[in-house]
Amino acid sequence: MRPTINDQVDGARRLLTGLLEDDEVPAAACETLTNARRLLDQIGRSWAALPGFYARDNTELAQLLQRMRTAVPMDVAARIAKVANAPAPPAVDVNAGASHNAELRQSLSDLLHAMPAGPGRDAARGEIGDYLRRRMAADPA
Amino acid sequence: MSTAQETGTGTTATPDFAQRLYAWIAAETGGRDATLVNLRPVGLGRSRENWVFDLVSPGADGTDQIEPLIVRTDPDGGLVDTDRSTEFAVLRALEHSTLPTPAVRWLDATGEHIGRPGLVMRRASGVCDYRIVNGPLPLDVRIDLARQFCDLLAQVHGVDWADLGLGAVLADPGPEAARFELDRWEQVLRTDQLEAYPELDLALLELRDWAPRTSRTVLVHADFKPGNILLEDNRVACLLDWELAHLGDPLEDVGWVTQPLRTREHLIAGAWEADDLIARYEQVSGTHVDRLALQWWQIFSTLKTAIMQVSGLRAFLEGRSDEPYRPNRRVLSTLLDALSGSN
Numbered sequence: 001m002r003p004t005i006n007d008q009v010d011g012a013r014r015l016l017t018g019l020l021e022d023d024e025v026p027a028a029a030c031e032t033l034t035n036a037r038r039l040l041d042q043i044g045r046s047w048a049a050l051p052g053f054y055a056r057d058n059t060e061l062a063q064l065l066q067r068m069r070t071a072v073p074m075d076v077a078a079r080i081a082k083v084a085n086a087p088a089p090p091a092v093d094v095n096a097g098a099s100h101n102a103e104l105r106q107s108l109s110d111l112l113h114a115m116p117a118g119p120g121r122d123a124a125r126g127e128i129g130d131y132l133r134r135r136m137a138a139d140p141a
Numbered sequence: 142m143s144t145a146q147e148t149g150t151g152t153t154a155t156p157d158f159a160q161r162l163y164a165w166i167a168a169e170t171g172g173r174d175a176t177l178v179n180l181r182p183v184g185l186g187r188s189r190e191n192w193v194f195d196l197v198s199p200g201a202d203g204t205d206q207i208e209p210l211i212v213r214t215d216p217d218g219g220l221v222d223t224d225r226s227t228e229f230a231v232l233r234a235l236e237h238s239t240l241p242t243p244a245v246r247w248l249d250a251t252g253e254h255i256g257r258p259g260l261v262m263r264r265a266s267g268v269c270d271y272r273i274v275n276g277p278l279p280l281d282v283r284i285d286l287a288r289q290f291c292d293l294l295a296q297v298h299g300v301d302w303a304d305l306g307l308g309a310v311l312a313d314p315g316p317e318a319a320r321f322e323l324d325r326w327e328q329v330l331r332t333d334q335l336e337a338y339p340e341l342d343l344a345l346l347e348l349r350d351w352a353p354r355t356s357r358t359v360l361v362h363a364d365f366k367p368g369n370i371l372l373e374d375n376r377v378a379c380l381l382d383w384e385l386a387h388l389g390d391p392l393e394d395v396g397w398v399t400q401p402l403r404t405r406e407h408l409i410a411g412a413w414e415a416d417d418l419i420a421r422y423e424q425v426s427g428t429h430v431d432r433l434a435l436q437w438w439q440i441f442s443t444l445k446t447a448i449m450q451v452s453g454l455r456a457f458l459e460g461r462s463d464e465p466y467r468p469n470r471r472v473l474s475t476l477l478d479a480l481s482g483s484n
Contacts, residue, residue, distance in 0.1 A: 035465050106337035112346055125343060126481075132340050133477050136470055 009044040013037055042141070049140035054097030057135055058088055061104045064131055065111060068124055072114035080107045158192070158255065162212065165254035166196065166261070169247045174199055183211065190216040193264055210246065214259035216462070225258040226250045228384045230310040232262065238300050241265075241293075241379045267371030267378035274367060275405050280412060282375060287413045288421060289377050290367060294398065295426040297380070298359040298391040307360065311388045318389040319352040319437065326441075326448050333452040340473050341451070344444045347480050353434035355390040362386055365394050366406050395422060395430060396438025401475050402446055440479045447472045 003011065016037045019025050025033070065084040069077040083103050089096030112128065115121045163177055175198035183191040193211045200206040215225060229248040236244055244263040252258045270276060274287050302308065314321035327345055330338070362369075363385035371379040398407045399415045408414055419430050453466025 032463050035463060039465050102336045105339055108339040109337040109342045112339060112342050125347065128339070129343060129477055129481055132343065133474070133481070136340075136474050136477065139470070 005047060006044065009040050009047075013040050013044070016040070046140035051091050051094045051097060053138060053140055054094065054101050055088065055091040057138070058097065058100050058104060060131070061101070061108065061135075062088070064128070065104065065107055068111055068128075071116070071120060071124060072111055076110055076114040080111055083107045161255045162192075162194070165247070165249060168254075170196075170198075190214050209264035210261050211243075211264045212255070212259050212261045214255060215252075215257045225260050225384075227310060228386070229260045231307065231383050231386050232260075234305040234307050234310065235300070235383070237305055240296060240300060241377060242383070243379060243381065265371050265379035265381070267373045269368055269371050269381075271366060271368030271406055273372070274407060274409055274413070278375075280409070283409055284413050286367075286372075286375060287407065287409060287418070290365075290370065290398075290407070291418050291421045292425050293370070293377050293380060294362070294365055294394055295422055297362050297365070298394070298426060300360045302358075302360045302388060307388070311360075311386070313358055313388045314355070315358065316354045316356075317352075318355040318358065318393070319434075319441070320349070322389060322393065322441065323348055323352060326445050330448045330451060333448075333455045335455055335458070338447075338451065338468065340477060341444065341447055341468075344440065344447075344476055344480055347483070348437065348441060348444065351437060351483075353390075353392075353431065353437050355392075356431075357391065357428070358388050359391045360386060361389040361391070361393050363393065363397070365398055366403065368406070390434075390438070391426070391428070392430065392435050392438045393441070395419065396435055397442045399435070400439040400442040400446075401479070402443055402472060436483060440476070440483060443472065443476045443479055447476055 016033050020030055020033050020037070062084040065080050069080040069084070072080070084107065086100070086103075089100050091097065108128065112125070115124060159177075159180055162180065166175075166177055175196055178195050178197055180192055180194040183193055191211060191213050193209070196208040196210055197205050198208070213225070213228075226248060229245050229250075232242055232245045235242045243265045246261045246263065248260045249255050250258055274283050274290075276283070278286075302311075323345065330341060330345075362380070362383065364382055365380075369380065369382040370377055371381065395418075397403065399418060408418065419435070423430055447468050450466045450468045450472060453462065453464060454468070456462035457465050
């Protein structure tokens with residue numbers, strides 16, 4: 001149904017671009033308008049891909065946490081398990097997906113800090129680094 | 142003393158700020174017959190942290206003496222939270238060195254005069270271009286400029302900070318400067334982060350494992366870049382923005398200017414590479430650059446940039462800044478790649 005989200009983002013961009021092309025708009029206002037347009041660009045590029053990204057990343061990250069939590073003290077492992085075992089939110093609910101993703105990422109930070117020194121830790125950090133690079137490449141935002 | 146509005150010179154400053162500034166300067170100058178004119182903001186955006194103006198006062202020979210000044214105030218929000226009192230003390234001390242730095246005049250440490258902490262300094266002449274090293278100038282001129290910047294950095298590190306009394310203003314972290322800075326920036330992250338950043342936690346943990354010891358404590362500028370250097374006729378005229386300056390490891394600055402994120406500001410592909418800069422720095426400073434320690438400081442510089450973006454994001458989301466910063470893909474990818482390469 002029109003206007004779609006893209007229609008609205010494109011429309012807002014067009015309105016801002018019109019102002020930016022107006023010579024009478026002060027430079028300070030242009031700076032702010034440019035920032036606003038940049039945010040709209042970001043939304044326009046990423047919003048449609050975000051639900052799928054969160055669904056995939058939540059699954060991969062939960063599996064990573066499940067696999068690695070055995071290497072950390074039991075109390076931390078239990079907290080991580082609770083988050084990693086939580087049912088994944090519906091893929092269409094982008095807000096729930098983002099919230100769950102933030103919880104999982106917090107668990108990953110907790111795991112990193114709780115990991116005892118040793119060769120196992122170095123290998124785990126390497127694996128986590130590889131995962132974070134893959135995530136970075138896939139993140140539409 | 143009168144303000145620009147009263148003399149009809151015209152200004153774009155808000156009346157409240159102009160009046161506060163006028164009252165402050167009047168108090169500092171003892172109410173002598175001086176006029177504050179041409180007050181206007183520098184830069185864009187809502188925070189308007191920097192304002193320039195001229196102080197006109199009668200000279201002994203009856204002619205007007207014009208002193209170009211700039212007032213720097215704390216922004217509501219930004220990438221870094223710094224202390225104007227420390228900046229003022231550092232600049233005042235550096236007036237007794239051979240470094241080209243702006244002369245400071247007055248300090249409002251608490252904001253009692255102008256509403257927020259700020260300092261007034263002499264406005265230095267010259268132009269700055271943060272991309273001049275890769276701009277349209279002929280290659281030989283750009284290489285000469287890059288060498289001058291490198292020499293200036295060595296000159297900063299050669300300052301006798303103890304003799305200037307900076308030991309009373311800045312903490313000396315001694316040989317543990319790397320861990321000291323890591324702790325400082327982790328604290329900034331913990332204060333400003335709104336959510337977990339495992340990328341940054343991974344970097345903090347890995348860097349802590351192999352933090353190098355510092356062989357000599359120097360004055361570190363901590364934001365050394367062409368965008369903070371004023372030039373006159375392609376010669377260095379003034380080094381600005383000392384708000385992040387501290388005592389520490391000289392490789393912190395060398396790492397900052399040779400990190401991958403800053404390549405276009407400091408290096409010229411095929412003509413002035415990182416190895417050229419480091420060799421020149423070693424020659425001018427008479428010191429050896431430990432390449433492994435430098436690698437640590439380069440990764441630290443990228444981590445610091447990411448943490449600044451976290452602070453900037455918070456300032457934007459809380460409405461204290463108009464700049465929509467965020468830890469972006471380029472910075473985080475560079476950081477993760479650097480960590481991978483250091484293993």
